Amino acid sequence: MLLIVVAFIVAFVLLLYMISPLISPKPLKLNGAHVVVTGGSGGIGKCIAIECYRQGAFITLVARDEDKLLKAKKEVEQFAVNDKQVVLCVSVDISSDYTQVENVIKQAQEKLGPVDMLVNCAGTAVAGKFEEMEVERFKELMEVNYLGSVYPTRAVITTMKERRMGRIVFVSSQAGQIGLFGYTAYSPSKFALRGLAESLQMEMKPYNIYVTVAFPPDTDTPLLAEENKSKPLETKLISETSGVWQPDQVAKVFVKDAVQGNFNSSVGPDGYMLSALTCGMSPVTSITEGLQQIVTMGLFRTIALFYLGSFDSIVRRCMIQREQSKTADKTE
Numbered sequence: 001m002l003l004i005v006v007a008f009i010v011a012f013v014l015l016l017y018m019i020s021p022l023i024s025p026k027p028l029k030l031n032g033a034h035v036v037v038t039g040g041s042g043g044i045g046k047c048i049a050i051e052c053y054r055q056g057a058f059i060t061l062v063a064r065d066e067d068k069l070l071k072a073k074k075e076v077e078q079f080a081v082n083d084k085q086v087v088l089c090v091s092v093d094i095s096s097d098y099t100q101v102e103n104v105i106k107q108a109q110e111k112l113g114p115v116d117m118l119v120n121c122a123g124t125a126v127a128g129k130f131e132e133m134e135v136e137r138f139k140e141l142m143e144v145n146y147l148g149s150v151y152p153t154r155a156v157i158t159t160m161k162e163r164r165m166g167r168i169v170f171v172s173s174q175a176g177q178i179g180l181f182g183y184t185a186y187s188p189s190k191f192a193l194r195g196l197a198e199s200l201q202m203e204m205k206p207y208n209i210y211v212t213v214a215f216p217p218d219t220d221t222p223l224l225a226e227e228n229k230s231k232p233l234e235t236k237l238i239s240e241t242s243g244v245w246q247p248d249q250v251a252k253v254f255v256k257d258a259v260q261g262n263f264n265s266s267v268g269p270d271g272y273m274l275s276a277l278t279c280g281m282s283p284v285t286s287i288t289e290g291l292q293q294i295v296t297m298g299l300f301r302t303i304a305l306f307y308l309g310s311f312d313s314i315v316r317r318c319m320i321q322r323e324q325s326k327t328a329d330k331t332e
């Protein structure tokens with residue numbers, strides 16, 4: 001019996017080794033490549049644009065506010081590595097009308113050539129209790145975070161398929177790997193990206209197009225500052241688990257993974273554990289990644305149960321505190 005189990009494991013590892021060269025993509029050369037970054041005028045997107053520009057890429061920044069775009073363009077341009085590089089700005093709402101998005105991408109391709117890498121980073125967040133959230137928010141977040149990633153991707157994919165090359169990055173969130181208190185509207189819009197990415201990757205792999213899903217933790221950007229103004233205490237306390245990161249730190253990791261064609265991109269020890277734990281049926285892009293998932297999954301699930309216990313106790317304590325302060329108010 002033991003022999004069979006051992007033989008099975010050995011055969012499995014061998015199989016993994018055998019198929020892995022087929023699935024490890026060739027890294028994308030950023031030097032001279034055209035990279036489109038939605039949400040490129042601020043926060044994580046701007047840092048991703050800078051990271052690509054530093055490696056010699058031509059950049060198209062996509063966002064709504066034109067002043068912010070121009071300011072970001074000037075910032076990015078400071079990191080030029082040769083005098084041919086260009087930063088193009090396009091102002092469009094990526095979530096409202098597909099034809100508009102298609103048109104601006106067409107214009108960008110006419111000016112800077114076919115898109116080699118698309119980074120879907122534009123997005124927004126609100127945290128609040130399910131029954132207190134305005135109902136429109138659920139729709140808005142799906143439109144901006146989900147459809148706002150579908151549209152630009154649709155607009156570049158045909159040319160990528162024809163050229164048999166390309167990279168698509170979806171910026172999800174750690175809240176796209178686990179559902180948390182306060183994120184009933186936000187989390188689903190980020191989980192959706194994972195489903196899109198997995199399906200798209202299976203379709204695109206024969207065309208040498210690689211999809212990356214990035215799962216940032218809390219990152220120090222204008223969005224986080226805005227979100228914190230109305231974040232429930234529970235959400236704050238739970239999110240503190242994986243700390244607050246700097247946008248340039250997370251951007252570096254995401255660009256590296258996208259260039260290598262890794263499906264999953266995470267930051268920090270909690271990010272690593274979450275990704276291994278939630279890998280499900282997502283594609284593997286290296287032998288080490290596959291082996292690590294096999295070996296660590298049980299251990300990480302055990303650790304996760306402790307985390308879940310502590311999250312439950314945060315929620316319970318906050319509820320008791322609220323009720324106590326309510327009764328105190330009444331007796332005053």
Ligand SMILES: NC(=O)C1=CN([C@@H]2O[C@H](COP(=O)(O)OP(=O)(O)OC[C@H]3O[C@@H](n4cnc5c(N)ncnc54)[C@H](OP(=O)(O)O)[C@@H]3O)[C@@H](O)[C@H]2O)C=CC1
Pocket residue numbers: 038039040041042043044045062063064065066068092093094095121122123124125144145148171172173174215216217218219220221222223224
């Ligand atoms: N910061 C964080 O803690 C985390 C962020 N993320 C995700 O990372 C991504 C970037 O976040 P972050 O950098 O913090 O956000 P910022 O608010 O700092 O930047 C968002 C960018 O997206 C653009 N944008 C927003 N809505 C639209 C739209 N409808 N059409 C076109 N452009 C749009 C903004 O420009 P403009 O408003 O001018 O259009 C801006 O350039 C988001 O998807 C977010 O969900 C994930 C996990 C953690």
Ligand SMILES: CCCCCCCCCCCCCCCC(=O)[C@@H](N)CO
Pocket residue numbers: 124125173174175180216217218219223224227238239240241242270273274277300301303304307
């Ligand atoms: C082995 C298991 C390990 C489990 C670790 C769990 C860690 C949970 C922390 C979740 C943090 C959520 C950040 C969301 C950020 C975000 O998307 C918004 N800030 C956007 O503005």
